Amino acid sequence: VRIVCAQLWPRIGELEANRERAAAAVALAAVDGADLVVLPELCVSGYVFEDAGEARRLAEPIDGPTIEGWREQSVRDRIVIIGGVCELDDDGRVRNSAVVIEGGEVLAVYRKAHLWDREKLVFEPGDEPPPVVETSLAKVGVGICYDSQFPEAMRMLALAGAEVIAVPTNNPLLSPELEPLPGELLMASTTAIVNRVYVAQADRTGLERGVEWVGATAIAAPGGQLLTERVRGEGSVRADVDPALAREKRLSERNDALADRRPELYGAIAASPLRTPG
Amino acid sequence: VRIVCAQLWPRIGELEANRERAAAAVALAAVDGADLVVLPELCVSGYVFEDAGEARRLAEPIDGPTIEGWREQSVRDRIVIIGGVCELDDDGRVRNSAVVIEGGEVLAVYRKAHLWDREKLVFEPGDEPPPVVETSLAKVGVGICYDSQFPEAMRMLALAGAEVIAVPTNNPLLSPELEPLPGELLMASTTAIVNRVYVAQADRTGLERGVEWVGATAIAAPGGQLLTERVRGEGSVRADVDPALAREKRLSERNDALADRRPELYGAIAASPLRTPG
Numbered sequence: 023v024r025i026v027c028a029q030l031w032p033r034i035g036e037l038e039a040n041r042e043r044a045a046a047a048v049a050l051a052a053v054d055g056a057d058l059v060v061l062p063e064l065c066v067s068g069y070v071f072e073d074a075g076e077a078r079r080l081a082e083p084i085d086g087p088t089i090e091g092w093r094e095q096s097v098r099d100r101i102v103i104i105g106g107v108c109e110l111d112d113d114g115r116v117r118n119s120a121v122v123i124e125g126g127e128v129l130a131v132y133r134k135a136h137l138w139d140r141e142k143l144v145f146e147p148g149d150e151p152p153p154v155v156e157t158s159l160a161k162v163g164v165g166i167c168y169d170s171q172f173p174e175a176m177r178m179l180a181l182a183g184a185e186v187i188a189v190p191t192n193n194p195l196l197s198p199e200l201e202p203l204p205g206e207l208l209m210a211s212t213t214a215i216v217n218r219v220y221v222a223q224a225d226r227t228g229l230e231r232g233v234e235w236v237g238a239t240a241i242a243a244p245g246g247q248l249l250t251e252r253v254r255g256e257g258s259v260r261a262d263v264d265p266a267l268a269r270e271k272r273l274s275e276r277n278d279a280l281a282d283r284r285p286e287l288y289g290a291i292a293a294s295p296l297r298t299p300g
Numbered sequence: 301v302r303i304v305c306a307q308l309w310p311r312i313g314e315l316e317a318n319r320e321r322a323a324a325a326v327a328l329a330a331v332d333g334a335d336l337v338v339l340p341e342l343c344v345s346g347y348v349f350e351d352a353g354e355a356r357r358l359a360e361p362i363d364g365p366t367i368e369g370w371r372e373q374s375v376r377d378r379i380v381i382i383g384g385v386c387e388l389d390d391d392g393r394v395r396n397s398a399v400v401i402e403g404g405e406v407l408a409v410y411r412k413a414h415l416w417d418r419e420k421l422v423f424e425p426g427d428e429p430p431p432v433v434e435t436s437l438a439k440v441g442v443g444i445c446y447d448s449q450f451p452e453a454m455r456m457l458a459l460a461g462a463e464v465i466a467v468p469t470n471n472p473l474l475s476p477e478l479e480p481l482p483g484e485l486l487m488a489s490t491t492a493i494v495n496r497v498y499v500a501q502a503d504r505t506g507l508e509r510g511v512e513w514v515g516a517t518a519i520a521a522p523g524g525q526l527l528t529e530r531v532r533g534e535g536s537v538r539a540d541v542d543p544a545l546a547r548e549k550r551l552s553e554r555n556d557a558l559a560d561r562r563p564e565l566y567g568a569i570a571a572s573p574l575r576t577p578g
Binding site: 139149151172211 | 451453554562
């Protein structure tokens, strides 16, 4: 299974141009033989909204032109498309969503459950856990950006059988990058190691209203190896993955990354919405 | 608070020499101004036991000479000592344990809950979650080696208020190290980032019955920065840490690494001992 993660520079508010940009990235991935392509979070609207009103004006429903275009392209280019959209849901709420599309069908719509900073002013958070989607290629788990900093969320995807975790993301560059690897790649690699899954992360690039981005687009293997080099600016990364490797959770003759869990000891993780006062 | 993590080369079965080695490492840490020292897993017995019988012969009770020595030294050198021992418990079972000692007192005994490979033939696993111990310096969480590959366990320590997570470890070198960072340092750094805690990890070194070791001794800051350089062979790493930084969980004006959790979505993490069939 060949995966491409596209690192794009959407221009905020330029819906039509950004749709064409995403479509071109998908077409290029298909030419490169990709079976599955991951696009960044909010890759058609842009990210740094002035206010909730602007996000609402740039939002579109699941049957809107972006996803209509991806559905058609998934058939034409015979490719599974996972990408982030600014969604106007059926109840008129604005969501930071990711869709999984194959063969002209929307297999899943996931609404980001962990919102970052000003997203809380703009989006309604999702109330469903990140999903695992049965595509014809692999079982694909989906999280969006900050979701991936919650190891509970990543673990749930692995427990539900995800072989590849696709992460559309927009990582603002908030502080100097960690050396030798930025935090966003450390975390992706760790998610891959501890869950024995592939992680396919598509980040954005380009200055937007004063914000720069990490550009942490990468594909990590179940052992944690980064299979791809970093991209500066627009571009993409590619790797051939074997979902069977991600079904193998054995670590040694007597160890299994998931079966060795001691969930009877982890009660506090899921039990309480508040942490113990420190 | 100055932390030293000592990377030691215990010789299997040489209890007296290994006790002296550990005592010397603690004394050296104290000379260097350390307030807290972390010693490796099983640092007095060695690790690669022939069989359960050998481990049992090398085990000692909590009131045995190793911990008796550490208690005395904690007073003499005014230092908090965290280290790994092969424990014979009150019921005659052999445990892979870590102790936290301050002011001559054993503040906690933790029995490793996640056992690695042949440890399952040798040790009785612990049935209590990793603890958080109130020392006079900081709230110290404790995990042992493979425990730290379970993000649930590390998260529990953070939720219970740990400011420093101390990890006595023995990481066998099983495959070529990941570049640019071995998995054991990736995971330590990620634990620090996602939980906003310090991680103080003490690994072992030296060939033992054909087994080599990663030597992943390190101290990571709450932002994930590795504060220390790698040690080859015996040696130690040192960093000055500020527990108050680990109490600050804010990531942005509107984000908090722990309060942003959505535990109502994480039910599967703690609910079931078995994973969904893949």
